[in-house]
Amino acid sequence: MSLEELRHKALAAFMARVLNIHAEEDVVPRGGLLQPHHEGRRYSMFHYNVVIPDLPEPHRFLACAVLAGRTGTLVFDDDPVVAGTPRNTATLALGTAATAPDGFHVYDMRTDCDLAPDGSHLQFGQELIITGTFPDFHVVVHQGDLTLDLRATCTDQITSFIRSAVYDHVGYPARYEGELTWQGETRPVSGVLSLEYARAASLAGFRDRVVPPRLKLPWNLFTYHVIKTSPDTLLMLASCEAWGEHLSTTAYLKQVDGASERHLRNVEFDVLSYRDEEQVAPDGRRMKVPERFRWRILDEDGAPSTEIVGSVDTELIYGLGRGWIGGYFYEGHHEGEAVSGDAYFEYVDVPTSAGA
Numbered sequence: 001m002s003l004e005e006l007r008h009k010a011l012a013a014f015m016a017r018v019l020n021i022h023a024e025e026d027v028v029p030r031g032g033l034l035q036p037h038h039e040g041r042r043y044s045m046f047h048y049n050v051v052i053p054d055l056p057e058p059h060r061f062l063a064c065a066v067l068a069g070r071t072g073t074l075v076f077d078d079d080p081v082v083a084g085t086p087r088n089t090a091t092l093a094l095g096t097a098a099t100a101p102d103g104f105h106v107y108d109m110r111t112d113c114d115l116a117p118d119g120s121h122l123q124f125g126q127e128l129i130i131t132g133t134f135p136d137f138h139v140v141v142h143q144g145d146l147t148l149d150l151r152a153t154c155t156d157q158i159t160s161f162i163r164s165a166v167y168d169h170v171g172y173p174a175r176y177e178g179e180l181t182w183q184g185e186t187r188p189v190s191g192v193l194s195l196e197y198a199r200a201a202s203l204a205g206f207r208d209r210v211v212p213p214r215l216k217l218p219w220n221l222f223t224y225h226v227i228k229t230s231p232d233t234l235l236m237l238a239s240c241e242a243w244g245e246h247l248s249t250t251a252y253l254k255q256v257d258g259a260s261e262r263h264l265r266n267v268e269f270d271v272l273s274y275r276d277e278e279q280v281a282p283d284g285r286r287m288k289v290p291e292r293f294r295w296r297i298l299d300e301d302g303a304p305s306t307e308i309v310g311s312v313d314t315e316l317i318y319g320l321g322r323g324w325i326g327g328y329f330y331e332g333h334h335e336g337e338a339v340s341g342d343a344y345f346e347y348v349d350v351p352t353s354a355g356a
Contacts, residue, residue: 034119034130034197038068038109044087045069045076047169047198048122048130050139050152053226053234053327053344054191055180059096061327061344062148062193064128064141065320067091068109072202072211073219075348076321079210080283083108087208092124093319095143097327098182100315103143104282137174137195150178152193157254159194159236169198173234173254192256194226194234218243220352222323223269225295227308227343229334232256235306237295239269244352251297251306266298272309279316279324289316289324289347308332310343323348 037043046069052062068090070077083089088109095103105127107113114123122130129140135154141147152174159171177190203211221241229235232255239249249269253261272292279287290312297306308330316326324347331340 034122035117035199036068036115036119036122037199038088038090038115042201043069043199044202045071045198045200047196047200049194049196050130050141050150051194051196051226051344052176052191054228054342055096056187056189058098059146059180059182060098060314060342062096062141063093063103063317063325063344063346064139065093065325065346066124066128067319067321070202070211071200071217071321072215073217073321074213074350074352075219075222075323077211077216078319078322079213081106082210083112084110085208086210090124091319092128093317093325094127094141095317096146097314099144099146100317100326103317104319134172135174139176139178145183147181148178148189149181150176150189150193152176152195154195155256157256157258157260159252159254159260161238161250161252162198165201167198167200169196171196171236171252171254173256175232175256192228192232192234194236194254218352219247220244221349223345223347225310225343225345227330227339228341229253229339230255232258235334237267237269239267251295263297266302268294268296268298270294270296275312279318281318281322285322287323287349289326289349305336306332306334308334308339310345312345320346321348322350 037046048066050064070086083106090107090109092105112125120133127142131138137152139150154172154174157173161169172195174193176193179186180189219242223239225237227235234254236252240247249267251263251267271290274288275291279289292311295308296304299305309332310328310330312328314327316324328343330343
């Protein structure tokens with residue numbers, strides 16, 4: 001291993017410690033649960049998402065990924081996209097398998113959004129509205145011929161993905177029910193979802209300009225998946241790299257109103273094959289995206305207690321920073337039981353040379 005590789009490995013390990021990427025405390029934050037941070041200096045970015053991994057056909061999944069402001073990282077800063085100024089820019093990757101690949105929206109938060117300081121009313125154009133206070137929220141989505149009107153009730157099974165002084169990322173599993181209208185026909189829907197929120201500090205908080213690539217944190221790969229393994233249980237899986245070195249691969253099992261498990265080590269993510277065609281972003285940048293991949297959670301003896309193989313079979317929606325959101329069919333086993341069905345995933349892979 002070269003000195004450069006050793007240095008990058010050490011830097012990645014240091015980054016994991018600073019971010020507390022293996023946070024083990026799951027508590028409901030005090031104060032406004034979904035506070036926006038489009039003003040002030042401490043945080044330069046905030047993020048919302050409403051994830052449903054198993055909507056009925058032809059929709060399969062729901063993505064509502066908002067990135068507002070700038071993170072100062074390679075994977076999430078979409079520098080060519082600016083509405084007004086970088087700090088005032090919000091992007092939304094919104095839709096389902098039926099509405100994909102459309103669904104990338106850009107807003108100037110000063111004119112296109114309505115953001116209550118306590119997070120009780122969050123509106124991004126006419127496409128996404130989230131209102132309420134913990135534990136009850138109302139989510140309304142409009143994308144093309146799709147309208148979703150959902151009432152969600154969160155549980156206390158909070159997921160702390162990252163909890164630190166510079167970056168918090170949490171998820172709130174919830175039961176939901178409501179109506180889905182597609183091409184003029186309305187049907188009831190219900191199930192479980194994950195309402196997610198993050199906030200981060202970066203150089204963008206001190207200067208409202210695009211952070212030069214050489215000054216960005218070289219977080220170069222991120223993937224996040226949500227699978228419903230039973231009617232009331234979500235399995236959430238994440239893997240990321242920085243400086244081209246492994247940073248973290250984790251799994252979180254959340255049984256709504258039930259038990260929780262976290263696996264902060266002994267989790268593996270492997271890309272088995274890539275799609276023949278690269279995904280092309282609005283500005284022409286290209287990215288390889290997996291066609292098939294495998295997740296494994298290993299027990300104390302090194303045997304896989306969970307092994308899931310996914311095959312991407314939907315169009316992808318651009319706009320998770322510099323990456324993509326889509327759905328896939330999965331099959332395998334989880335804690336001794338055969339499992340299969342639809343799942344949701346996010347994927348961003350940026351060459352580390354982009355930050356040179």
